Amino acid sequence: MKRIICKNYDEVSLLGAEILAKQIHKNPQSILGLATGSTPVGMYKKLVEMHKKNGLDFSQITTFNLDEYYPIKKSSDQSYDFFMRDNLFSHVNIKPENIHLPNGESANPEEECIAYEQMLAESGGVDIQVLGIGVNGHIGFNEPEDELKLATHLTNLTPSTIEANARFFKNIKDVPTKALTMGIGTIMKSKSILLLITGGNKAPVVKKLFSGVVTTDVPASFLHLHPDVTVLLDEAAVTAENR
Numbered sequence: 001m002k003r004i005i006c007k008n009y010d011e012v013s014l015l016g017a018e019i020l021a022k023q024i025h026k027n028p029q030s031i032l033g034l035a036t037g038s039t040p041v042g043m044y045k046k047l048v049e050m051h052k053k054n055g056l057d058f059s060q061i062t063t064f065n066l067d068e069y070y071p072i073k074k075s076s077d078q079s080y081d082f083f084m085r086d087n088l089f090s091h092v093n094i095k096p097e098n099i100h101l102p103n104g105e106s107a108n109p110e111e112e113c114i115a116y117e118q119m120l121a122e123s124g125g126v127d128i129q130v131l132g133i134g135v136n137g138h139i140g141f142n143e144p145e146d147e148l149k150l151a152t153h154l155t156n157l158t159p160s161t162i163e164a165n166a167r168f169f170k171n172i173k174d175v176p177t178k179a180l181t182m183g184i185g186t187i188m189k190s191k192s193i194l195l196l197i198t199g200g201n202k203a204p205v206v207k208k209l210f211s212g213v214v215t216t217d218v219p220a221s222f223l224h225l226h227p228d229v230t231v232l233l234d235e236a237a238v239t240a241e242n243r
């Protein structure tokens, strides 16, 4: 794992956007794996700026998002589908048919997961997968459990994730309790991974992530087994002992 400590959230966002832009320049037909949540919002803003000011071209880019709540309507402003349109897709020249998210409206979530995994495989695989990390160590919605699932699956969200995500909803009772998520194996198949970690609330999980073990208690720790992971952290997420 390559660790880069940035001064603050803005620096993480800029560097993250530069890494993605470099990938897009290197291969204009890149397959990007994308995440939602608060952490990548600044990075998406910078990518939109790069598109508007410097013509960063998304016309041949394909995207696969990590996860989506289940069940949820795409039109709901809490869906990840809405989030991605709002933060990135509506502001750049990506083709709608090249955008993929697990379908939170599917009547058959098990079939949806198999189809999503197949589409990913047929695409040739993700070139760079953007990840955030949950305060409990989850990546995507692979929550700490005795066993982690390899492939895309329907999962139950833990109380700590429901609590953390309640900030996006009027009432904690409105937070969906399930999600469709790429599995740990799906994520590990990406050719490279960009993990963004910002904010003091992530410092305890950063400490666990760099404690020198791989454990299903911290699903992100499996990333230590991937040959090409870059972790961008801000100062707030890193305590003195983790430097």
Ligand code: F6R
Residues within 6 Å of the ligand: 034, 035, 036, 037, 038, 039, 040, 066, 067, 131, 132, 133, 134, 135, 138, 139, 140, 141
């Ligand atoms: C989002 C996702 C989640 C988030 C994580 C951190 O698509 O898969 O794993 O990356 O919950 O969320 P934030 O960035 O809001 O702290």
